[in-house]
Amino acid sequence: MPLAGMRTTFAAALVAATVVVRAQSPSPAPVWLDAYREPAARLIGAALGDTAAWTRLAALTDTFGHRLAGSKALEDAIAWALAEMKRDGLENVRGEKVMVPHWVRGREHAELVAPVRHPLVMLGLGNSVGTPPDGIEAEAVVMRSFDELDARGAALKGKIVVYNVPWTGYGPTVQYRSSGASRAAAHGAVGMLLRSVGQPGLRTPHTGALAYAADQPKIPAVAIANEDADRLQRLQDRGLTLVVRLSMDARMLPDAESANVIGEIAGRERPEEVVVLGCHFDSWDVGTGATDDGGGCVASWEAVRLMKQLGLRPRRTVRAVLFTNEENGLRGGLAYRDQHLAELPNHVLMIETDGGVFRPLGFGFSGNDQARATVKAIASLLAGIGAARVGASGGGADIGPSVQAGKVPSMSLDVDGSLYFTIHHTEADTVDKIEPTDIARCVAALAVMGYVVADLPARLGQ
Numbered sequence: 001m002p003l004a005g006m007r008t009t010f011a012a013a014l015v016a017a018t019v020v021v022r023a024q025s026p027s028p029a030p031v032w033l034d035a036y037r038e039p040a041a042r043l044i045g046a047a048l049g050d051t052a053a054w055t056r057l058a059a060l061t062d063t064f065g066h067r068l069a070g071s072k073a074l075e076d077a078i079a080w081a082l083a084e085m086k087r088d089g090l091e092n093v094r095g096e097k098v099m100v101p102h103w104v105r106g107r108e109h110a111e112l113v114a115p116v117r118h119p120l121v122m123l124g125l126g127n128s129v130g131t132p133p134d135g136i137e138a139e140a141v142v143m144r145s146f147d148e149l150d151a152r153g154a155a156l157k158g159k160i161v162v163y164n165v166p167w168t169g170y171g172p173t174v175q176y177r178s179s180g181a182s183r184a185a186a187h188g189a190v191g192m193l194l195r196s197v198g199q200p201g202l203r204t205p206h207t208g209a210l211a212y213a214a215d216q217p218k219i220p221a222v223a224i225a226n227e228d229a230d231r232l233q234r235l236q237d238r239g240l241t242l243v244v245r246l247s248m249d250a251r252m253l254p255d256a257e258s259a260n261v262i263g264e265i266a267g268r269e270r271p272e273e274v275v276v277l278g279c280h281f282d283s284w285d286v287g288t289g290a291t292d293d294g295g296g297c298v299a300s301w302e303a304v305r306l307m308k309q310l311g312l313r314p315r316r317t318v319r320a321v322l323f324t325n326e327e328n329g330l331r332g333g334l335a336y337r338d339q340h341l342a343e344l345p346n347h348v349l350m351i352e353t354d355g356g357v358f359r360p361l362g363f364g365f366s367g368n369d370q371a372r373a374t375v376k377a378i379a380s381l382l383a384g385i386g387a388a389r390v391g392a393s394g395g396g397a398d399i400g401p402s403v404q405a406g407k408v409p410s411m412s413l414d415v416d417g418s419l420y421f422t423i424h425h426t427e428a429d430t431v432d433k434i435e436p437t438d439i440a441r442c443v444a445a446l447a448v449m450g451y452v453v454a455d456l457p458a459r460l461g462q
């Protein structure tokens, strides 16, 4: 389209947008919001004024690397976070003990051995069993759905099932990773290969947890790169018989000791009432867990640090919680619920950041209508950084158990998610995918929302 035409179209769109905004303009901002314009501006200015968050995330991921539950790297990173939080002047800094599963990948290899030899780019799925020491070799059958699996039924006995399920979003596709192995085992399959659950990448397999059904044999299960799944499909479509060889040392060791990391700014009037900024500090054992979820942890922590640095002590406590073991057990989230059960009625709001720290757009929120109106007003303070949106629902895996048990209003930071499922659970989850200005904006959004909700004269939703 010629430039002049574009300008005309843009101008017309702008006029239309202005009309829409006026027509849908909500009731004027509540009077109480005025008191928060100045502290919000200070928090946003401080967050955007330096690259502290990105620098800290780079230090975390470069120094410790990935942080799978049970690993020394996770425990070393936890010790570092506790020491750094104390250095930052955060209050009541502590680790709360959690026992976590200890799965180790070990060496692993998969290859097509017939009709041609072709190494498969793969990652074993978390919690998978390994193969016998000599590996397994079996005919592989490619299919696109559970319906196709069930239709083949007994013909799959002794075979390796290959799910080549196209990506249609995380929800519909991830069930093949979670339960595909046991469903294949129910038909007598001896192994499972999965087209990676993620957006098309550059031959990057995506790991992630599987859950074995108690009543089926446990068979080894791996994710292969999308390109490899497509190649197997094409070979089978030509009428060729596929044979795959798989060898994995993966095994589950006894539970290991880990901890949820907590740091706060204590409330000046009602310290027993708490706003939680949560995230998970563990990651998969590939990449460096920068987006999932080191970034969410650094942003949540940094939001509390900025309040402290600026002398903004809210009425209620703001608590950063770096949960352990979200990825293959959720033990951190469950332990927090159990260890804080009596205090959950005093949890005013729980916010989880686990969708990456890309450009923030706003928040998802679950809570009553009165609370929703309040958080919408607070989010309007973030219009300048483009993060004023409040979506229909919000929450997260780590805060989920507490939110449910305590009926706590819950929120998630919403960000531009276009890259998230390209790097999710892959070797490509590294800090270079994150822009310093984006994570700084995430810090600003969390700091403003956390601070104002913690400081409101009346408790959120009441």
Ligand SMILES: [Zn+2]
Pocket: 280, 292, 293, 326, 354
């Ligand atoms: Zn995550």
